[in-house]
Amino acid sequence: MxxxxxxxxxxxxxxxxxxxxxxxxxxxxxxxxxxxxxxxxxxxxxxxxxxxxxxxxxxxxxxHFPNLSFHRPRVDTCHTCDRLNCEAKQNNSVGIKAKSQLDLHHRKVEKSMEYMRKETTDSQLPGSDKCCISFDLQQVLFVPTLTHSDMFYLSQLPCYNLGINLSDTNRAFMCMWHEGVSGRGGNEIASTILKVLNSGITEKKNICYCGVTTVWGKIKTECRHSFMCCDRDFALIEKRKRVMKAIIQNDLHKVITFAKYDPLFEVVDMSVNGFWDIKEAADTLLNTKNSNMSKAVRIKVDCKNPTVLLTKESFSDVEAWKQVNILKKGKTIGDLKSAKIALLLPICE
Structure with missing residues (x-):
């Protein structure tokens, strides 16, 4: 032709x-x-x-074959990439330095994603002692489902969904609550993860991932670059939400439950038992100033000695683990185990 x-x-x-x-x-x-x-x-x-x-x-x-090129997305982008891309366009030393920093940034992203894919594949092998868990917050879901003309006169209730995916068993938990129960802070995220993990879903070594921080295996994937199993679950929910109307929160639970088959999504209503004020207990017993948490990309915690954090600032096997004791002076492990954690009061009260 x-x-x-x-x-x-x-x-x-x-x-x-x-x-x-x-x-x-x-x-x-x-x-x-x-x-x-x-x-x-x-x-x-x-x-x-x-x-x-x-x-x-x-x-x-x-x-006349068209030029199939894609524009850079305008929302939900990596702030580091956006800044370095603008600086790299300059024809001076600043632009040259920005190009090298951008290349290093992309290499870190590839390394973290490669590590996550490897650990996920290993956890699915027979006899594996690892369980890869990915969790993240979905975008806010509103009920009832309204058209643009109705939204001008009526208000909607924001509902939050924290998705937790287990890659070895392909199970997914959708932990939901609405704005009248609580917000989307650290107490809510920690309480939700603690409730799901303590329900006996797995007895293996947990390797957890999220967009910013995680647990055993705290794997800090680069912001706005990570694509995890829970993101795929959120896409299925958004697709199902277009064809099913949700009037109340229970209707939204049905939409999420039947968004996937074999196995179904398991919806956990967090408004039943409430959330714990973990931050107040952590401020009383723990001191994380010397842990350099902002630069750590991997954090390892052993259940036998939970007061010692092992951190790494890269995914290199050559780098040694750094030990940090996060327990405050005068506090013991007994104080940590016997600490009483109060429940958070609902916002509507």
Whole structure:
């Protein structure tokens, strides 16, 4: 098809027209194609259609192939990439430095994603003692489902969903609560994860991932670059939500439950037992100033000695683990185990 050329040939006008542009038959399409002898000949539409069984409009598509390029997304982007991309456009030393930093940033992303894929694959092998868990918050879900005209007069209730996915068993827990129960802070996230993990879903070594921080295996994936199993679950929920209307929160539970089959999503209503004020207990017993938590990409915690954190600032196997004791002076493990954690009061009260 690359040897076929389209040529417009002027034809004699039919009828009386004031200008030549008024005539619809002033030009005709001619196809230049090779014949059996290797020479190029011109044929017209009927002859071409009889030979190739294709019209001129369909032929123009492959010849004028569009430039399939994608624009950078305007929302939910990596702030580091956005800043370095702007600086890299400068033709000076700042631009050269920004290009090297951007390349290093992308290498870190690839390394973290490669590590996560490897651990996820290993956890699915028979006899594995690991369980890869990914968790993240979904975007806010609103009930009832309203059209744009109704939203002008009525208000909606924001509902929150923390998705927890177990890669080795392909189970997914959707922990839900609404704005009247509590917000989306650290206490709510920690209470939800603690409730699900203490329910006996697994007895293996937990390797947890999320977009910012995680637990055994705290794996800190680069922000806005990570794509985890829970993100795939959220996409299924959004797809199902388009065809099912949710009027109250229980309707939203049904939408999430049947968004996936074999196995179904397991919805956990967090408004029943409430949330714990873990931050107050942590401020009383723990001191994390020397842990350098903002730079750590991996954190390892042993259940036999939970007051010692092992941290790494890269995914390199050469780097040694750094030990940090996070227990405050004068406090013991007994104080940590016997600490009483109060329940958070609902916002509506």
């Amino acid at each position: 690359g040897l076929i050329n389209l040529v417009k040939i002027k034809r004699r006008r039919h009828g009386n027209y004031e200008t030549a542009l008024d005539s619809k038959r002033q030009t005709s399409i001619s196809y230049t194609v090779p014949n059996q002898d290797g020479n190029f000949v011109q044929v017209y539409r009927k002859t071409f259609m009889n030979i190739f069984d294709v019209t001129q409009k369909r032929l123009v598509g492959p010849i």
